[in-house]
Amino acid sequence: MNVPKLTLKSLGGAGTVTGSKHLLSLGEHRILIDCGLFQGLKNLRELNWAKLPVAPRDIDAVILTHAHLDHSGYLPRLVRDGYGGKVYATPATRDVAELILKDSGYLQEKDAEFLNRHQLSRHRPALPLYGARDAARAVEHFSTVEFGQTVRLANGAAFRFRHAGHILGAASVEIEWGGTRIVFSGDIGRYGDPLLPDPVPVAEADYVMIESTYGNRLHDRSDPVDVLGDIAERTLKRGGTLIIPAFAVGRAQELLYYFWRLRKAGRLDTAPIFLDSPMAIDATELMMRHAADHRLDAETCRQVFAIARYTDDVEASKAITANRFPKIVISASGMATGGRVLHHLKTFAPDPRNTILLAGFQAAGTRGRALQEGAKELKIHGMWIPVNAEVDQLDMLSAHADSGELIRWLSGFRRPPRKVFIVHGEPEAAEALRIRIGRELGWQGVVPLMDQEFAL
Structure with a gap:
């Protein structure tokens, strides 16, 4: 009898700081952690129009670390294309995401209208990726979860949120599934931020996925x-x-x-x-x-x-x-x-x-x-x-932890994870953090490629 293995694949946010989408699969079941828009360079933005390698209707659940567009902005399209499950988020993330998604849908409609009015697009007509109505439909799928609360899904997975700082409601998420525990950092905030709480450490994990926006930099400490x-x-x-x-x-x-x-x-x-x-x-x-x-x-x-x-x-x-x-x-x-x-x-x-x-x-x-x-x-x-x-x-x-603060957050684990996946960073930043993790913590790090699958 073949026992299905838990696998991890980044559909976005690998090799870039945008478009975060990370897919956990166990047999026929799937969980998507974050569902972001690609932003910035044109070749990245065009990926928003590409068909996902997984059918939205085949995803059991979406777990959202926070509301920024590069982590939440693809949700309206996912729902429009057939996703019918829940989007789990903290209460503040749900409220912030409603603002951001509805604004995104409205602006996309206005941009398409402007391009069509002035005939500035090679497409006839130019269409938005999604509109305000699609965004409103996506918000209806949200289900709120308090920090520290354990949620058990029908597919056997369990997860909980911990404060990550960064923005209002932002969380890291710990998922236990198929006997494996994996922690997704989300975007880690700053220590000593005057407005937001410090990132909360996690004690145990078999695998960790960490952002690396500033993986090769230390922030200025000036007042x-x-x-x-x-x-x-x-x-x-x-x-x-x-x-x-x-x-x-x-x-x-x-x-x-x-x-x-x-x-x-x-x-x-x-x-x-x-x-x-x-x-x-x-x-x-x-x-x-x-x-x-x-x-x-x-x-x-x-x-x-x-x-x-x-x-x-x-x-x-x-x-x-x-x-x-x-x-x-x-x-x-x-x-x-x-x-x-x-x-x-x-x-x-x-x-x-x-x-x-x-x-x-x-x-x-x-x-x-x-x-x-x-x-x-x-x-x-x-x-x-x-x-x-x-x-x-x-x-x-910056709302993102720098290289030293990312190492500080990782140092909260009581034992080394089997592997650290380094995402959400431009290539130089991700590679610099991988090297620092190996040198200072002695842990194995890997910088995933887009759509590269790992058996956990």
Whole structure:
């Protein structure tokens, strides 16, 4: 009698920092851990249109580590293509994912409409990968699980979530199936983060899959309050506007916290601060609702989130762009791939008095990465925009653990796992982390290729 073996295959997130999808299979049963969109380079984005190597209807369950698009953004397409099971997530992840997925569906519809109206696509007509209605249908499949709660699935697997930091609701997940225990790190956050809890260690595992976004780097340990304050004051003093492309969930709220601390210290007390992102505004409200998932008490939350002027509607956003007085604008998206920040960049990037401040990881193929690498022009809405503004970066604000912090999280295991799979990193970062794991922990690491299958 042949006993089925547990296998692991990465359908995304291998060799890249995007499109995370990891498939566990045991006989005829399958569990998908994360279900993300590919973003960044065109050849990666085109993978979103490729047929999955497994039929969605054949997947028993989806377990979601957190709500960022590169981990959740393919869910509407999965459901549209026939997935009928549950999507397990923490309560905060469920609420954040609803914001992100519905926004993603809406933007894809608008992008397709724009391309068709201006005949800018070789497809006739251009179609969205999915729309807002598909996103709403996907949200109906969510089933919430509290941190630390053990859930037993009908296929015999059991899993539990532990805090991972990173963003509101983010988790690592421990799965026991077929006598094997495997831990998926999800995206590991920072230790000592002012808003989010420290990543919780896991004691035992046969196998570990860990992200490696910053597997080859150590973050700057400078005080972000001082660095942010100096950049803002320098910009405002010369009559400029500070534009900060920021992830709507997590980074926008962290920036408000640091600006609040600067105001408390008597700095930037006259400069208006705008939060120009409907999703970031909604995510800020979710911080208030999920108080147990972050460090801020209710009164501090109220004070922090009261320092900005919130712009919900398009006309208010246009008024910010038209206003040439010195100010601070936080706007999505964080890698300048879309959203309202593009309109601000078109207006403010050509003026050397202004500053564009990058406040997080910038994936290859994005406008944010181009700015990071010194681009003097950006293509926005079909036009080339000169970049004469100062460009700065706040490395210390990353929501991802650096190489040392990833090793710290791995060091929480009481015994060596049989193997560590290193994913969600560009090739150099993943390979650097593999080498460090071998050198410092003596563990066997492997950097999987896309669709490479491993018997566990």
